[in-house]
Amino acid sequence: MRALLKRVARAPGGRRGKWFVLAAWLIVAVALGPLAGKLGDVEDSSANAFLPRGAESARVNTELEKFRTDTVMPAVVVYTGEGADEKAAADRTAFAQFVPPGEEVSQPIPSEDREALMTVVPLDSEDDITSKIDELRKVAGANAPPGVDVEVGGPAGSLTDSVAVFDGLDSTLLLATGLVVAALLLITYRSPFLWLLPLLSVGFAAVLTQVTTYLLAKHAGLPVDPQSAGVLMVLVFGVGTDYALLLIARYREELHRHADRHEAMRIALRRSGPAILASAGTIAVGLACLAFADINSSRSLGLVGAVGVVCAFLAMVTVLPALLVITGRWVFWPFVPHHGTPARKPRTVWSRIGTAVARRPRWSWMMSVAATGVLALSAVGISMGLTQAEMFQDKPESVVAQERISAHYPSGASDPAKIVTSTDRTGQVRTAAAAVDGVARVENDGDRTPDGQLTTLSVVLQDTPDSQAAKDTIDDLRDAVHQVEGAHALVGGTTAQTLDTQRAADRDLTTVIPIVLLVVLAVLIWLLRALVAPLLLLATVVLSYFAALGASNLLFEHVLGFAGVDWSIPLMGFVFLVALGIDYNIFLMHRVKEEAARLGHTHGVLEGLTSTGGVITSAGIVLAATFAVFAGLPLVTMAQMGVLVGIGVLLDTFLVRTVLVPALALDLGRWFWWPGRLFRGLPHTEPDASESAGSSSARDRAHEVA
Numbered sequence: 001m002r003a004l005l006k007r008v009a010r011a012p013g014g015r016r017g018k019w020f021v022l023a024a025w026l027i028v029a030v031a032l033g034p035l036a037g038k039l040g041d042v043e044d045s046s047a048n049a050f051l052p053r054g055a056e057s058a059r060v061n062t063e064l065e066k067f068r069t070d071t072v073m074p075a076v077v078v079y080t081g082e083g084a085d086e087k088a089a090a091d092r093t094a095f096a097q098f099v100p101p102g103e104e105v106s107q108p109i110p111s112e113d114r115e116a117l118m119t120v121v122p123l124d125s126e127d128d129i130t131s132k133i134d135e136l137r138k139v140a141g142a143n144a145p146p147g148v149d150v151e152v153g154g155p156a157g158s159l160t161d162s163v164a165v166f167d168g169l170d171s172t173l174l175l176a177t178g179l180v181v182a183a184l185l186l187i188t189y190r191s192p193f194l195w196l197l198p199l200l201s202v203g204f205a206a207v208l209t210q211v212t213t214y215l216l217a218k219h220a221g222l223p224v225d226p227q228s229a230g231v232l233m234v235l236v237f238g239v240g241t242d243y244a245l246l247l248i249a250r251y252r253e254e255l256h257r258h259a260d261r262h263e264a265m266r267i268a269l270r271r272s273g274p275a276i277l278a279s280a281g282t283i284a285v286g287l288a289c290l291a292f293a294d295i296n297s298s299r300s301l302g303l304v305g306a307v308g309v310v311c312a313f314l315a316m317v318t319v320l321p322a323l324l325v326i327t328g329r330w331v332f333w334p335f336v337p338h339h340g341t342p343a344r345k346p347r348t349v350w351s352r353i354g355t356a357v358a359r360r361p362r363w364s365w366m367m368s369v370a371a372t373g374v375l376a377l378s379a380v381g382i383s384m385g386l387t388q389a390e391m392f393q394d395k396p397e398s399v400v401a402q403e404r405i406s407a408h409y410p411s412g413a414s415d416p417a418k419i420v421t422s423t424d425r426t427g428q429v430r431t432a433a434a435a436v437d438g439v440a441r442v443e444n445d446g447d448r449t450p451d452g453q454l455t456t457l458s459v460v461l462q463d464t465p466d467s468q469a470a471k472d473t474i475d476d477l478r479d480a481v482h483q484v485e486g487a488h489a490l491v492g493g494t495t496a497q498t499l500d501t502q503r504a505a506d507r508d509l510t511t512v513i514p515i516v517l518l519v520v521l522a523v524l525i526w527l528l529r530a531l532v533a534p535l536l537l538l539a540t541v542v543l544s545y546f547a548a549l550g551a552s553n554l555l556f557e558h559v560l561g562f563a564g565v566d567w568s569i570p571l572m573g574f575v576f577l578v579a580l581g582i583d584y585n586i587f588l589m590h591r592v593k594e595e596a597a598r599l600g601h602t603h604g605v606l607e608g609l610t611s612t613g614g615v616i617t618s619a620g621i622v623l624a625a626t627f628a629v630f631a632g633l634p635l636v637t638m639a640q641m642g643v644l645v646g647i648g649v650l651l652d653t654f655l656v657r658t659v660l661v662p663a664l665a666l667d668l669g670r671w672f673w674w675p676g677r678l679f680r681g682l683p684h685t686e687p688d689a690s691e692s693a694g695s696s697s698a699r700d701r702a703h704e705v706a
Contacts, residue, residue, distance in 0.1 A: 012269070012321035015262055021322040025204050025315075036210035042217035042224055045163065049225040051497055052294040052504035056478065060492025063420045066449045067456065072103060073125040075136055076154030078404040079108070079117040083145040088117045091150075094139045098132055100124040111408035118409060123156050133160040137397065153401025155415055155494070158388065161396035176629045177237045184625060188245070188618045193331050197323045198244035205240050205315035206233060209308045216307065223300040227638070231301060232308045238626040239283060239580075240312035242619040243276050244320055246587055249615035251324060255337040265325050273317065275590035278527045279583045280313035282520055286579035289515045290571075294504040298512075298571065350613030354606040357663050365663035368655055372543050378550030383557075383564035385502065386636060387466040388494075390563040393634050406464050410440040415465045416458040417474060417493035423448060423455045425487035430457055432480040438462050438473030461495065471499045505567040509574075516575055517542075520582055528589060530676040536664055537589065541581040544656050545574055548648030555643060566637040569644060576641075577648040580623065584616050584657040592665065596678055605665045613658070620653025 012021045051058040077095075079088045088108040095105045099122050108117040123132050133156055140150040178199070185195035209232060216222035250272040254264035287309065290302020329336050357364045389399045402415075421429040426444070434442045440460040447456045459477065463469040474496050481489035517538065524534030549570070556562040591612050596604025627649070630642025665672045673679040 012265070012318050012325065014266075018262075018322040018325045021318050022326065025319045025322075029204060029207050032211040033207055035214050036207045039210050039214045039217075039224070039229055042214055043229055044223065044225050047497065048296065049223070049300070050227075050295070050297040050501070052500050053296060053299075054294075055497075055500035055504065056490055057492040057496040057500045060418055060420055060490045060496070063454065063490060064418070064456070064492075066454065067447050072100070072122040073129060073156045073159070074154050075121040075123055075133060075152055075156035076401060076405070077119045077121060077136070077140055078151050078153065078401045079119075079148060080115060080404055080408070081145075081148040084117050084148050087144055087148050087150065088119055090143075091140055092119060095119070095121045095136065098123060098136060100127075113408055116404060116408035118405065120154070121156075129156050130160045130163050133157055149404075151397050151401035151404060153398035153405070157398035157401060158415075158494075161392070161398045164396070176632075177234050177626050180625045180629060181237050181241050181622060184618070184622045185241070188622075189332075190335065191332055193327075193333065194248070197320060197327065197331065198241055198248070201244060201315050201320040201323065202237055202240040202312070204319050205308075205312045206236050208315065209233075209236050209311040212311060213304055213307050222303055222307070223296060224304055225297055225300050227297055228300040228304040230638070231641075232304050234626050234629060235305050236308040236312045238623040239280075239309055240316055241622045241626075242583065243279070243313065243316035245615050245619045245622070246276060247272055247316060247320060248324065249612075251321075252332065252337050253611075255329060256339065256341055259339040261325055261328060265321050269317065269321060271594070274527065275587050276313065276317060278523055278590070279586045280309055282523045282582055282586065283579040284309040284313075285519050285523070286516050286575055289512055289519060290575060292515055293508040293512050293571070295501060295508060295568070298508060298568065301572065302575065348610060348613070351606070351610040353613070353658060354609045354662060357609075357659055358602065358606060358666055361663040361666035365660050365667060368660035368663065369543065372547035372651070372655065372660075375548075375550040376543065376546035378554050379546055380550075382549070382553050384567060384570075386562075386564050386566050387464070389466075391566075391636050393636055393639060402464070410460050410462050415494050416443070416460045417477065417491055417495055419457040419459060419477075419481060419489055419491055420454055421457065421481070421484075421487045421489040423452055425484055425489070426455045426457070428484045429481050429487050429489050432484055433457065433459055433477055436473065436476045436480050438469065439477065459491075459493075465493075465495045466498050470495045471502075474499050502567050505571065509571050512571060513574055516578055520578055524582070524586070527586060528593060528673070528676065530673045530679065532668070532674045533589065533665070533672050536668075536672070537582065537585045537661065538578075540656050540660050540664075541578050541585065541652065544581055544648060544651045545577045548577060548644055548651055549573065551647050551651075552640070552644045555647075556640065560639075560643075562636055562640065566640060568637060569640050572641055573644040573648070576645050577652075580645070581648060581652040581656070584620060584652050585661060587616050587619075588612050588657050588661060593673075593678065596673075601670050601672070601678070602666060605662055609658070609662050616657060617653055620649050620657075624649040624653070 012018055046061075048058045048061050051061075077088075077091065085108070092105050092108065099105060103122040105122075106120040108119050110117055121136060123129060133152060137152045140152055144150055181202070182195060182199055185198055186192075189195055213222065213224060213229075213232065217224045247268060251265055251268040254268045255261060258264040258267070284306040287302040287305040290298050293299050293302070324331070329338075389395065389403065392399065419429060419433060430442050430444065433439060438461060440462045443458040443460070445456045445458055448454065461470050461473050463473065474491060478491045478496075481487065481491060520541075521534055521538055524537055525531060528534055552573075553565065556565060588608055592605050592608030594604075595607040595611070598604070599607060624646040627642045627645040630638045631646070633639055633642075670679050
């Protein structure tokens with residue numbers, strides 16, 4: 001590995017190699033750049049893209065594709081208030097222009113309480129549904145008498161409002177993330193020039209990521225949906241900036257020790273390379289473990305995210321070093337690192353924190369565990385699941401329409417469950433379905449496949465489609481129709497999809513989490529050549545995750561006013577936080593291992609904490625801020641993801657990495673490295689921790705000898 005890193009470091013850190021590296025990236029960006037804008041062409045926004053593999057509701061969606069090519073998706077217009085009759089009659093005539101040939105707008109259907117009217121407008125699903133709904137809403141909103149409220153919802157309205165959430169998401173997130181990262185880099189470096197290099201390198205990484213993702217999706221079947229595509233750029237910016245901060249910090253340190261900037265970069269790459277490689281490998285493989293998930297959107301997010309991390313890693317260890325060496329020392333102006341000067345002040349805030357932790361390490365880690373444990377308790381009894389109305393921070397029109405329907409009609413009238421059955425068993429299936437408690441009525445759609453083998457039935461449920469009562473009815477409905485011999489009946493629709501997704505999320509938790517933990521543990525054992533340290537580091541990250549989940553739940557419930565936590569959040573949050581949270585432990589412990597071999601365990605722990613304190617803190621703030629961008633999005637699921645990951649990263653940065661891990665290492669002494677070479681080679685007794693804050697010049701001399 002060391003030999004490989006030496007060879008890799010020669011190219012971007014070489015006198016001629018730096019120009020070849022930069023030229024190669026420019027060629028890639030120019031040649032492949034046009035493909036980067038085509039990622040949206042391969043995104044799958046169909047219902048099955050967000051459903052579990054093999055779920056019954058997904059199979060229904062597949063079966064429905066066998067029916068007539070002019071598949072209809074209904075929009076439902078709801079009228080309430082005095083004078084709604086005339087408005088509904090006038091709109092019915094106007095709506096006729098939007099329906100496909102052979103279809104017609106339904107007569108206004110009055111509710112039993114005579115306080116509402118409902119009109120069903122069939123739309124061709126092969127047309128641009130969103131533009132059709134926009135036109136319907138313009139017609140419905142025009143010339144409405146005072147006191148008459150009109151809302152357009154139904155499946156077509158819900159689809160339009162959901163698409164609106166992701167419309168322009170990539171560009172919005174990219175712009176917001178870029179501004180956040182640029183501002184934080186300016187604050188971190190306090191240089192008018194240096195911040196441009198990490199941002200430019202991340203830009204190269206973003207182009208490579210989008211091109212690679214597009215090609216893999218087009219030619220290798222990589223699943224991509226709008227949600228994973230939106231998260232992708234945030235992940236690349238956050239992770240790429242983290243690696244840039246780590247490399248630049250080590251490069252700056254070496255510039256104080258070496259007159260030749262090329263030599264300084266080669267050493268910086270060799271010494272920080274293993275930590276960056278282990279970090280990228282952990283995150284990429286951890287995210288790739290989501291390939292074992294049943295839910296397609298989870299698989300997409302994991303696999304696409306892994307591609308982004310690998311591309312960010314490649315950019316940060318090639319083009320960024322080349323740019324740094326090309327620009328020279330002046331790019332750090334006004335804080336230029338001069339050869340022979342101290343790399344940092346003799347006493348820093350991190351050395352003082354390390355000394356304080358070293359005085360009472362056991363008390364320090366016990367208090368840290370207690371603090372995170374208290375936060376973790378808030379995750380007990382967390383309210384899981386969000387209804388369709390609760391999925392948006394601002395209630396869209398389709399949700400308001402559903403509320404009106406639920407108030408005046410059977411709640412499932414606007415979005416019935418779908419049954420696909422063998423045509424020759426249609427009557428028996430209809431009878432079985434009608435006998436189920438919770439079913440308001442069963443309607444024969446009259447739809448058949450061209451070969452006449454399959455028929456669809458619509459089942460109107462008495463309860464709101466995403467309520468628990470409706471889910472229970474779906475279970476009973478499936479039991480009933482599955483018993484009809486030879487029917488091969490399947491039950492789908494919105495309620496069935498919600499139920500299948502909820503159950504798959506539970507299965508994914510028990511399947512993916514153990515795999516992620518084993519993978520991360522293996523990487524830590526490889527990096528640290530020990531067993532005790534990796535187990536403890538993994539335990540601290542898991543504890544941090546539960547603390548972040550508890551703290552996030554408090555914010556969701558008492559500050560942000562969310563009704564609950566989406567089913568996908570625990571798994572997504574766990575994978576992201578374990579993969580990203582272990583990042584900082586890797587950065588810290590790789591440096592501690594290096595220093596412990598040179599200075600001894602206690603001095604090594606404190607020197608590692610002091611050396612990495614500033615850069616890891618900056619990296620944590622940048623990563624948390626990039627994910628916090630999600631908090632302002634209208635979709636509650638993505639907002640919750642941003643809040644959870646942001647809080648978890650900050651906990652890892654300021655508590656776990658700063659206090660908990662160093663305190664555990666100091667309390668265990670050389671046993672922290674059992675059974676590796678450091679455990680066998682370190683003495684049983686070491687100098688007092690108070691002596692560890694030696695002069696910066698002494699440490700620098702020791703580095704030169706090393």
